[in-house]
Amino acid sequence: MDLQIPIINMVLSLSGAIDLIDRSLTNHHKRVTYIAFSIAKQLNFSDRELKDIVLASLLHDCGAVNVSERNSLFEFDYGNSSIQRHSHGYKGWFILSDSEELKAAAEIIKFHHVFWEEQDEGYLHTDEIPIASHVLHLADRIDILINRNKEILDQRKFILNQVERCKGTMFMPEVVEAFEALAPKPYFWFDIVNPYIDELIKNEMSSYLVTLNNKNLLEFANVAHRIIDFRSKFTATHSIGVATSASSLASKLGFSKEDCELMHCAGLMHDLGKLAISERILEKPGPLDKHEYNIIKTHTYHTYRIIDSIPGLGKVRNWAAFHHEKLDGSGYPFRLKADELDLGSRILAISDMFTALTEERPYRRALSVNAAIDIIMNTKGLDPDVKDCLYKNLEEINEIRRVSQENIFLSCHEVLNSQYDFAYSQLKLSGQIK
Ligand SMILES: [Fe+2]
Ligand SMILES: [Fe+2]
Ligand SMILES: [Fe+2]
Known part of the structure; x- marks a missing residue:
């Protein structure tokens, strides 16, 4: 590419x-x-x-x-x-x-x-x-x-x-x-x-x-994910968790190395549209009402439009933006049906759900891996083969997800969530400022 x-x-x-x-x-x-x-x-x-x-x-x-x-x-x-x-x-x-x-x-x-x-x-x-x-x-x-x-x-x-x-x-x-x-x-x-x-x-x-090759796209996707994730402490490492679980699922399901890399980038960018959602809604410590849920639904629409403005990224755009679509057509924002959702979009939907369930949210604690997979296995509208693949490789994929999220947390999150002096001293300690 x-x-x-x-x-x-x-x-x-x-x-x-x-x-x-x-x-x-x-x-x-x-x-x-x-x-x-x-x-x-x-x-x-x-x-x-x-x-x-x-x-x-x-x-x-x-x-x-x-x-x-x-x-x-x-x-x-x-x-x-x-x-x-x-x-x-x-x-x-x-x-x-x-x-x-x-x-x-x-x-x-x-x-x-x-x-x-x-x-x-x-x-x-x-x-x-x-x-x-x-x-x-x-x-x-x-x-x-x-x-x-x-x-x-x-x-x-x-x-x-x-x-x-x-x-x-x-x-x-x-x-x-x-x-x-x-x-x-x-x-x-x-x-x-x-x-x-x-x-x-x-x-x-x-x-x-x-040159829009995988290396440059990854650098771009990393910038995007840092901007999105550093906004809320609840989602601070979410995108990397989705990216790593989606690319390992893709690899298990036979995707080429290049497509696995694209899947990683799609995972990093899938919530770009959340920049349009206020922190009050993103961090609400309780269930969302109908109006707030309607606002939440705009995020994958924006993800689609943002990536769509870059030529040559059709595949990544679809994988990233269709993660709330369901095989029975009940998802959002496009109400796509099974025949319009390729395997990549199905993988990303399950990876997003799996990562989200295992993370802390303002309204609930993180679920155990077993509780998360139970919910996924019982959710309608998700691809049965992808579910199965996650189920069979649960421990391995969960470990990849966990480690990637921990690493990102350690390398950037503390620095970026701090005020100037603290940020500065950390950057200096880590040798990034001479
Ligand atoms: Fe400015
Ligand atoms: Fe989402
Ligand atoms: Fe400024």
């Missing part, structure tokens, strides 16, 4: 997924991208640097996965929340840092809220903050100042004044000067709020291709 696709397609789909977390911020990532790109161009960034600042801007708040974390970022000067300000940059960096394609973007994101006057402070433990981080910071603050209910040109003077007031304190002077050169041009402001902003970004970036 060595397809060449524009990397922007993959990153835009993730960026759209992150924007689902908070509808009041819809398109924040895209507007910030356009502003940062324009300032970077004004500063004569090279092609490579332009590409990296676009990728960084599109994902810059991926570490602010909770609405509460995001709220403190709405104030132009952040109030008193310097911990939140720094910690989500670190979290974002951590989420992206294992991806070869996004490594440079991760470095930009790490410091995207550092004030110009702060950059020599010892606690940041760094010699140099990339200029791109200062560009991203200013672009982000400009977008926060924009009132989307008012005419954009009417706001130009106010925004310029606010930014100039912080020149040399919050913002790097040269970066402000680049913005000052752009500000008199009306088209710059019209572009920021125009409804075709997706196209604008795609056009600028269409020449940067990425």
Whole structure:
């Protein structure tokens, strides 16, 4: 499957997924991208640097996965929340840092809220903050100042004044000067709020291709799973558990090595659409009412749409998004029937259920493996051969699932769920920050 696709397609789909977390911020990532790109161009960034600042801007708040974390970022000067300000940059960096394609973007994101006057402070433990981080910071603050209910040109003077007031304190002077050169041009402001902003970004970036092979897809899926799972302590390791049980079931059922890898990726991404569901519902300590359940049903719809925007991923999209469909047509969101559900989708449905039952939930304790398999064997609408395969290999598959979840918990979860200082000391201890 060595397809060449524009990397922007993959990153835009993730960026759209992150924007689902908070509808009041819809398109924040895209507007910030356009502003940062324009300032970077004004500063004569090279092609490579332009590409990296676009990728960084599109994902810059991926570490602010909770609405509460995001709220403190709405104030132009952040109030008193310097911990939140720094910690989500670190979290974002951590989420992206294992991806070869996004490594440079991760470095930009790490410091995207550092004030110009702060950059020599010892606690940041760094010699140099990339200029791109200062560009991203200013672009982000400009977008926060924009009132989307008012005419954009009417706001130009106010925004310029606010930014100039912080020149040399919050913002790097040269970066402000680049913005000052752009500000008199009306088209710059019209572009920021125009409804075709997706196209604008795609056009600028269409020449940067990425090979869509299993390795790159896995790196992408890992980023997706970190964003999803670090949102709620109850599902912190869920995706990896689903990925490993689904790929071992697939291998037992005769899938090729390549398809087992794709199944692993589908498992990592199956709950991407949960970014659209509020934490209040995800963490409700009791049964859901009808209205809440209707909202829950949207998550696999969003998973489908998000993956669908990346060309060449039809198989992974279906496996990931059909995990709540049932063979008798009673599932959601497509009400597919047996003849429309291939073996991969059936495997993922059972792996999701098995992993979920063995995990703690806000409304119940984790079930034993035996209790979980009993429930699965007695659930209608699931594939009998896949059920049988899980039953016969229960101990082995459960062990693979358990170990993978434990490893992920140890390697990332504690770091990402902590505040800045703790996160920082852990990253330093683990050698990930020099
Ligand atoms: Fe941010
Ligand atoms: Fe932001
Ligand atoms: Fe689900």
